[in-house]
Amino acid sequence: MKIGVVSFPGSNCDHDLYHVVKHVCGADAQYVWHKDRLPAGLDAVMLPGGFSYGDYLRCGALARFSPVMEDVVGYARGGGPVVGICNGFQILCEAGLLPGALLRNASLHFVCQDVLIEVQGAETPFTAGLRGERLRVPVAHGDGNFFADDATLDRLEGEGQVVFRYVGGAPNGSARDIAGVAAGPRMNVVGLMPHPERASEAILGSADGKKLFESLLGAAG
Numbered sequence: 678m679k680i681g682v683v684s685f686p687g688s689n690c691d692h693d694l695y696h697v698v699k700h701v702c703g704a705d706a707q708y709v710w711h712k713d714r715l716p717a718g719l720d721a722v723m724l725p726g727g728f729s730y731g732d733y734l735r736c737g738a739l740a741r742f743s744p745v746m747e748d749v750v751g752y753a754r755g756g757g758p759v760v761g762i763c764n765g766f767q768i769l770c771e772a773g774l775l776p777g778a779l780l781r782n783a784s785l786h787f788v789c790q791d792v793l794i795e796v797q798g799a800e801t802p803f804t805a806g807l808r809g810e811r812l813r814v815p816v817a818h819g820d821g822n823f824f825a826d827d828a829t830l831d832r833l834e835g836e837g838q839v840v841f842r843y844v845g846g847a848p849n850g851s852a853r854d855i856a857g858v859a860a861g862p863r864m865n866v867v868g869l870m871p872h873p874e875r876a877s878e879a880i881l882g883s884a885d886g887k888k889l890f891e892s893l894l895g896a897a898g
């Protein structure tokens with residue numbers, strides 16, 4: 678199994694993701710620089726968290742034009758598993774691979790805390806067999822307030838595209854407490870604001886996030 682972890686200028690969770698995929702889960706991880714093409718034969722692509730391009734203009738709005746994104750869009754449209762975490766989620770929304778947008782947090786403050794999320798919606802490569810599971814994972818963002826108009830939200834719920842919801846209220850004002858969504862021909866594109874890669878080892882306080890990577894690696898393998 679070969680997992681590509683894309684690094685943009687300003688990514689700061691690419692090493693954490695690489696570590697979890699390679700050293701915690703034992704899969705083959707490789708970095709992909711945002712100016713390069715996606716290597717052939719990847720089983721999944723991950724866009725990490727961080728502050729790509731310093732969050733200038735809007736989070737993810739510039740990274741979406743990075744050269745590698747042309748390949749990421751093609752890979753996703755072809756059914757390849759793509760996961761975006763936090764800034765990666767923002768980039769996937771900006772690229773049009775996921776619906777909705779991430780607005781400034783309702784509090785106008787950066788939030789950094791553990792949250793509980795529940796896996797819902799359709800099965801995705803990242804959540805196979807996990808529906809109903811509650812996971813304790815941290816959030817750390819300034820722009821995680823998921824927004825879409827009511828008709829779109831109804832459609833997302835109806836199609837099973839809401840795959841993660843905050844339990845006990847969203848820390849950022851997200852519509853309908855949505856923490857993550859999926860899209861694509863096989864629900865193969867998944868984005869979420871919380872950071873499962875920061876909660877994949879017991880020494881970090883929670884290993885719940887590892888379940889998502891294990892799901893992905895099982896599906897990818």
Ligand SMILES: NC(=O)CC[C@H](N)C(=O)O
Binds near residue numbers: 728764820
């Ligand atoms: N941890 C992250 O990826 C942060 C994403 C983005 N820079 C924000 O503050 O919303």
